[in-house]
Amino acid sequence: MASADTTKPASGRPYHHGDLRRAILTAALDVIAADGPSALSLRDLARRAGVSHAAPAHHFKDRTGLLTAIAAEGFGLLAATLRDASDLKDAGVRYVRFARKRPAHFQVMFAPELLRADDLELTTARALATDSLRGAGSGVRPEDFGVDARLAGVAAWSFAHGFATLLLSHNLEGAVGDKDPEEVFRTLAATLFRST
Structure with a gap:
C-alpha cells in the first residue's frame, strides 16, 4: 500500500493524502480530456x-514534468495494450481502442513540444511501445507491401494513428455513424492490407 504523503500546506499543518501523485495525475487527465492540455494548471490541480x-x-516539478509523466504512463499503457497483438491489423485495432479509452493520454503522448524529450521514464516507455508495435509487425513479408517490414510497420502505425486522431477530433462522425469504430477500422485495414 502506498505511504501517505505528508507534505505541509501553506498553513504549516501536514495533510495526509493516500497517493497525491496519482490524484494529481487523475485530475490532470480529467482536465485534458475535457479541455485539452492547454487548460492544465498545477495550481488548479492542487485546489482540486x-x-x-x-x-x-x-x-512533478512543473507543468512540463506533469505532462511528461502523463505521456510516459500513456506509452507504458500502450505498450501493454499492443504486447500480444497477433499482427499489424490487430495492433491497429488495439491502438484505436487505446486512443478511445485514454484520449487524454493520447493527446499528450504525441505532443513533443509539451514534454521533456530526454526524460528517462518517457524514453523507456516510448521504446517499449515501439518494440510492441514492431513485434506485431514481425510476421510481415516485404512482398505483401512492396516495402520492407519496418516501412510496412510505419504505414500501419500511420493508418491507425490517423484514424484514431480523426476519430477523437470528431471528424469521422459522418463516416462512422453509429458503427463500432474498431470494426470500421478492421474493415478498412482489411481492404488496405492483405493478411500476413
Whole structure:
C-alpha cells in the first residue's frame, strides 16, 4: 500500500493524502480530456486535490514534468495494450481502442513540444511501445507491401494513428455513424492490407 504523503500546506499543518501523485495525475487527465492540455494548471490541480498550491511541484516539478509523466504512463499503457497483438491489423485495432479509452493520454503522448524529450521514464516507455508495435509487425513479408517490414510497420502505425486522431477530433462522425469504430477500422485495414 502506498505511504501517505505528508507534505505541509501553506498553513504549516501536514495533510495526509493516500497517493497525491496519482490524484494529481487523475485530475490532470480529467482536465485534458475535457479541455485539452492547454487548460492544465498545477495550481488548479492542487485546489482540486485539496492540497497547497506547491504540493504538485513536489512530485512533478512543473507543468512540463506533469505532462511528461502523463505521456510516459500513456506509452507504458500502450505498450501493454499492443504486447500480444497477433499482427499489424490487430495492433491497429488495439491502438484505436487505446486512443478511445485514454484520449487524454493520447493527446499528450504525441505532443513533443509539451514534454521533456530526454526524460528517462518517457524514453523507456516510448521504446517499449515501439518494440510492441514492431513485434506485431514481425510476421510481415516485404512482398505483401512492396516495402520492407519496418516501412510496412510505419504505414500501419500511420493508418491507425490517423484514424484514431480523426476519430477523437470528431471528424469521422459522418463516416462512422453509429458503427463500432474498431470494426470500421478492421474493415478498412482489411481492404488496405492483405493478411500476413
